[in-house]
Amino acid sequence: MTTGLLAAVAGLGLGLSLIVAIGAQNAFVLRQGLRVEHVPAVVAVCAVSDAVLILAGVAGNSWLSARLxxxxxxxxxxxxxxxxxxxxxxxxxxxxPSSIAVDTGGRRTGLAATVVTCLALTWLNPHVYLDTVLLLGSVAESHGDRRWWFAGGAVVGSLVWFGALGYGARLLRPLFARPAAWRVLDAGIAVVMAALGLGLLSSAL
Structure with a gap:
């Protein structure tokens, strides 16, 4: 394996380790996948956003944290x-639970509103900047001339993860045919997002 491919594999591994943990963005992608609602748009927004942030970090934009x-x-x-x-x-x-739509029943969210929510969950999360811009960017620099191989591996890892999460979630749809399962999922999402929100609030004050 060439040194470039080794750098790409390292980027893939680190990228996956940073995004696989359940968070607000992943919880949203999972829910959209289970509902089979605007999945291509959601996966594209998440993957492209991650790619932009990763490339920005590798290009040297990590100075923002020190200057601003x-x-x-x-x-x-x-x-x-x-x-x-x-x-x-x-x-x-x-x-x-009666307001939850498993497939075509009930009220569904429009594409524009879904994309806006996905963008907000991605770009308003400071952990995204810490992980992609600062951490991945700084680690990429240690690979010298092969840092763009590293960045490419991290971008591929992001695309693979969000694609698997969004499109693979439908395999769980038989389980979520029951309203009780949706109640548990949404309760879990509420807890995760509340914990993340309170954590950000405490770190900002």
Whole structure:
């Protein structure tokens, strides 16, 4: 295996290790996959967003954290507000299972609203910047001239993960044919997002 491919494999491994952990973005992709609702758009938004952030980090944009510390605080506060608001919505869905649509029944979210929510969950999450721009960017620099191989591996890892999560979720649809399963999922999403939101809020204050 060439040194370039080794760098790409290293990027793939680190990229996957950073995004596989359940968070607000992954929870949203999972729910959209289970509903089979705007999955291509959601997967594309997440994968492209990650690619942009990874490439920005490798290109040297990690200096933002040192030069604009106030901007980091603003992003954390905005992210906390959004996550806590989404946690409330998920909690309401858990308490009202009749409003949950498994397939074509009930009210479905429009494409524009889904994309906006996905963008917000991605770009208002400061952990995304810490993981992709700062951490991946700094590790990529250690590979020298092969840093773009590393970046390519990380981008592929992101695409593979979001594709598998979005399109693979439909395999679980028989389980989620029952309203009780949706209540558990939405309750879990509410807890995860509330915890992330409170964590961001405490780190910003």
């Amino acid at each position: 510390p106030d901007a980091i605080t603003v992003v954390r506060l905005a992210g906390a507000a959004f996550l806590l608001g989404y946690a409330v919505l998920a909690a309401r869905r858990a308490l009202r």
